[in-house]
Amino acid sequence: MPIPDGHYHHIRWRRLPDAAVRRSGPPSMARPPLRRDVAEHGRVLHQQVQEAFQTNEAGRRISGVDPATLLVLELAFLEISGREHLERLGVQLIEEQQRKESVSPPYYALLLRFETPDHLESFVERVDQDSMGILSIERQRASGGSIDPIRLEVCFAERDAAIQFMSNEQQAQNLRYGITSQKPSKKSFRTLHNLLVQFEDREANSRFQDELRSYQASRLERDRLTANQRRELFDSMIGARSLGPNDRRGIRLQTQELTDADGLYYFDVDLWHPGRALVARAIGQFREVVERAGGRVTDPPTSVADTLLLARVQGTNQTLEALLNYDRVALVDLPPQGLVPEFSIFDPIELPSDVPVLPDDGPLACVVDSGIVAGHPLLSGVVVDERDFDSGENTPVDKVGHGTHMAGIVVYGDIVDCLRRNSWLPRVRLLSAKVMRRLENDQVGFGDEKRVETQVREAITAFVREYSCRVFNISFGHQFRQYRGGRQLPWAQMLDELARELDIVIVVSSGNVGSPAIPVASTSASFQEAVREQLLTDEHALIDPATAALSLTVGSVARGETSFQATTKPAHRPPLVGSPAGCPSPFTRSGTLSESGMGVSRGIKPELTAFGGNSSLIAGTNWRKQDPLLGEPSLRFDYQGTRLLSVACGTSVSAAHVTHCCAVIADELRRANPRGTPPSANLIRCLAVHSARVSEQAARWMGEGYTEAEAEKRILRTIGFGQPDINRAAFSTEQRTTLIAEDEIPLDHFHLYEIELPDEFVTRSGRRSVRVTLAYDPPIRGTRKDYLANTMWFQIYRGLTADEIRNAMSLARGVGTQPRISQSNVVNARPPYTSLEWSTVQCAVYKSQSRRPFNYRPDPNGSVIWHLLVGCNSRFAGNETGNQRYAIAVSLEHSDAQIRLYQTVRQRVEQRIRIYWPHS
Numbered sequence: 001m002p003i004p005d006g007h008y009h010h011i012r013w014r015r016l017p018d019a020a021v022r023r024s025g026p027p028s029m030a031r032p033p034l035r036r037d038v039a040e041h042g043r044v045l046h047q048q049v050q051e052a053f054q055t056n057e058a059g060r061r062i063s064g065v066d067p068a069t070l071l072v073l074e075l076a077f078l079e080i081s082g083r084e085h086l087e088r089l090g091v092q093l094i095e096e097q098q099r100k101e102s103v104s105p106p107y108y109a110l111l112l113r114f115e116t117p118d119h120l121e122s123f124v125e126r127v128d129q130d131s132m133g134i135l136s137i138e139r140q141r142a143s144g145g146s147i148d149p150i151r152l153e154v155c156f157a158e159r160d161a162a163i164q165f166m167s168n169e170q171q172a173q174n175l176r177y178g179i180t181s182q183k184p185s186k187k188s189f190r191t192l193h194n195l196l197v198q199f200e201d202r203e204a205n206s207r208f209q210d211e212l213r214s215y216q217a218s219r220l221e222r223d224r225l226t227a228n229q230r231r232e233l234f235d236s237m238i239g240a241r242s243l244g245p246n247d248r249r250g251i252r253l254q255t256q257e258l259t260d261a262d263g264l265y266y267f268d269v270d271l272w273h274p275g276r277a278l279v280a281r282a283i284g285q286f287r288e289v290v291e292r293a294g295g296r297v298t299d300p301p302t303s304v305a306d307t308l309l310l311a312r313v314q315g316t317n318q319t320l321e322a323l324l325n326y327d328r329v330a331l332v333d334l335p336p337q338g339l340v341p342e343f344s345i346f347d348p349i350e351l352p353s354d355v356p357v358l359p360d361d362g363p364l365a366c367v368v369d370s371g372i373v374a375g376h377p378l379l380s381g382v383v384v385d386e387r388d389f390d391s392g393e394n395t396p397v398d399k400v401g402h403g404t405h406m407a408g409i410v411v412y413g414d415i416v417d418c419l420r421r422n423s424w425l426p427r428v429r430l431l432s433a434k435v436m437r438r439l440e441n442d443q444v445g446f447g448d449e450k451r452v453e454t455q456v457r458e459a460i461t462a463f464v465r466e467y468s469c470r471v472f473n474i475s476f477g478h479q480f481r482q483y484r485g486g487r488q489l490p491w492a493q494m495l496d497e498l499a500r501e502l503d504i505v506i507v508v509s510s511g512n513v514g515s516p517a518i519p520v521a522s523t524s525a526s527f528q529e530a531v532r533e534q535l536l537t538d539e540h541a542l543i544d545p546a547t548a549a550l551s552l553t554v555g556s557v558a559r560g561e562t563s564f565q566a567t568t569k570p571a572h573r574p575p576l577v578g579s580p581a582g583c584p585s586p587f588t589r590s591g592t593l594s595e596s597g598m599g600v601s602r603g604i605k606p607e608l609t610a611f612g613g614n615s616s617l618i619a620g621t622n623w624r625k626q627d628p629l630l631g632e633p634s635l636r637f638d639y640q641g642t643r644l645l646s647v648a649c650g651t652s653v654s655a656a657h658v659t660h661c662c663a664v665i666a667d668e669l670r671r672a673n674p675r676g677t678p679p680s681a682n683l684i685r686c687l688a689v690h691s692a693r694v695s696e697q698a699a700r701w702m703g704e705g706y707t708e709a710e711a712e713k714r715i716l717r718t719i720g721f722g723q724p725d726i727n728r729a730a731f732s733t734e735q736r737t738t739l740i741a742e743d744e745i746p747l748d749h750f751h752l753y754e755i756e757l758p759d760e761f762v763t764r765s766g767r768r769s770v771r772v773t774l775a776y777d778p779p780i781r782g783t784r785k786d787y788l789a790n791t792m793w794f795q796i797y798r799g800l801t802a803d804e805i806r807n808a809m810s811l812a813r814g815v816g817t818q819p820r821i822s823q824s825n826v827v828n829a830r831p832p833y834t835s836l837e838w839s840t841v842q843c844a845v846y847k848s849q850s851r852r853p854f855n856y857r858p859d860p861n862g863s864v865i866w867h868l869l870v871g872c873n874s875r876f877a878g879n880e881t882g883n884q885r886y887a888i889a890v891s892l893e894h895s896d897a898q899i900r901l902y903q904t905v906r907q908r909v910e911q912r913i914r915i916y917w918p919h920s
Helices: 038-063 082-088 117-126 159-167 169-175 202-216 227-236 251-255 276-292 317-324 402-412 415-421 452-467 490-502 524-534 564-568 651-672 681-690 696-703 708-718 726-730 759-763 802-810 902-916
Strands: 007-009 071-077 091-114 134-141 147-156 177-179 185-199 237-241 265-272 296-304 308-315 329-333 364-369 383-388 429-434 443-445 471-474 478-482 505-509 552-557 608-611 616-618 622-624 632-640 643-648 731-733 736-745 750-757 768-776 790-798 841-848 864-874 884-894
Touching (some): 038 071, 038 202, 038 237, 038 276, 082 091, 091 117, 117 169, 117 177, 147 159, 251 478, 265 276, 265 317, 296 490, 308 317, 383 452, 402 415, 402 632, 402 651, 429 452, 452 471, 471 651, 552 651, 552 681, 632 651, 651 726, 681 736, 681 841, 696 708, 726 731, 731 736, 736 750, 736 902, 750 884, 768 790, 768 864, 802 864
Parallel strands (some): 364 429, 364 471, 383 429, 471 505, 552 608
Antiparallel strands (some): 007 731, 091 147, 091 177, 091 185, 265 329, 296 308, 790 864
């Protein structure tokens, strides 16, 4: 692609040299024990544990499996600190979830902050809880995930006791604490932690029960645990149970009855991962269970992120019963299916005399879908390879239509723009990996013998290995697997693992709601308002694999809101259209963006949106999803003559738009690199998000009637960072200059970048902004609720020297703690750090029309200097994953069309590189 007039390649940037500062986290400390009747509590726990073990062993004997190995049990805790003690006993954690439980009557809490960790420990040891009416003392977690060494939450059964505690100023002075709460906080719920654990063998089982008996008898001698550790573990444990068949039954099996008693069915089976050393034994046991029940394993268990083993089985109802009763099984379900997409025929178009041929090193992307029709006139010369990856149809040709529709958008981008200009210039070469096929009864499905995860993994690895493809489009999902919190979904885990291992960009659709609820409304405006509020309900929760942390997830916005009927039958009452133009489509799915906890639910999903169509209401009873004016046109798989296009709606289409964008970005970055090396996946994702904008109409529609903070969260949940733009992503201009960098950072360290703002950027009148985007690819841990092994963050500072920031960082208390710097020196970009910290792509912008917020100079007679601080937090104790890769982009943008920023910024960046990195 030629560089447009007035555009330039982005400026490569370097951070400042490292300083000898490492931010280490506080030591891990257990919370103080709850007050228990130990003998009675121990007796109840021991009875529950025995019953659970006996239930599992009985089920294993029926299946013919050794009952002494790899037993699975669910333990419930009030506090999460018991996890470390379980690991000391050799008990392996395989899943962690949490839920809230109402408490009646409520209790009252105060948050205390101590001067030092020693003062906190002294308080725990010296305070007489009974005389003060203290119900419990709970330690707090720092933002990095470890225990905070200087904060405690003190809980009271009565509000008056809490108020009296607050008034005791002499005690606070003696014990060196301050109360950060303005008043007692009323608590009406508590958090319960459910840990699914496995016992490697009978010896591990015995160790656990021996410790439980020692706890019950209040023995002080040390076994595997000290007496205090034993109390901490079992005081907070509130129950144990074995999982039953209903815990393992998937959504399709819950709603679909298998009526043929002797019929053969295919089942997708998720097995708990036993740890690498025991995988072979676990797979052998699984085969025994299946074969004894008359089934066969058609797709052997494959490891995903050391969390699950995914397999496919063919068998009867008897086989299903055995799987549902086997405690090693996490989930059993029928294979995923979806509906054949609905298309409407588009008007005939003038066929171009020939389609230009792209060079052999042009942009490349792979569409993993239902195949393509490579003979389509508009795909001439752009298809590099097409293959069937065990879809069951034994041909790479598309018989569904979905893959060809996606392919057209991936190759050409905005088909509407091609039609408007009557210009067909392909920009992306195409690889096609067929994994879907047409089934009976208007259904689409995947291969019989293999799981879809296996098909997708084989397709992606093959095209990376053979063509070095870096960008993949996955415009489908598991409609029956919505994300409801807790553990990451299996397709998503598999994609996260592949994205990091292969350093590739995977673009996935957020998923469609097939038949959204139809609101009752009296006007078109109120109807659209009701549709808007539905987008944030559970019905519109993301599906697998849209929650993939390292993929780019894409939702849909409507291009227009004029229906076909409104133009062809103006005398008739026009149908109600779901969304205003430019706003989220009625069928798109939305993320969670939880405000507490850690993990998948706190990440921003979808990150991006693109045009995916709109829906209208037919006679007030049904959604019409194939209106030729409301849908997105692309290539028709069953084309005839000049009828080469069809129209469809869905987030599938939106994902294809973003895939096109990412493929072009990757190619332009490669060409701009003096060495010709391809960019990292982090940099491609970074610039795609960096280029995105939320339209004014979408921001206004989603935020109307809400506070600024509430509106921001609603926008992030539905639109993410907005719609990407290829030119903004790939090129700088004189008015919008972008600095980019790729680097690796040691865990629990920080990097510092320096930005000199040109005087004309600061002094010229007009709107100006500084935008920062960070992308990184941490390892994943599917057994943990926090999921990401590392997290990263950034903060912008103004008017300080580099040494002043380094000194502040050296005094920061703990991993994840921001340095104590005057608020006047902190650039409060939006969204804030707290909304971004669990997303692997983060973007924030600071805007102002005034020159004053930008005009901060460390030296009053010197230049305007800002700094970007980038930090990396290790989330797990003992985490040894090596350096964390990341990419960063920073843009200076000014509304004055006469300003000339690019050359000035480039010159100053190159000067600083020569000063700080003289051998570059």
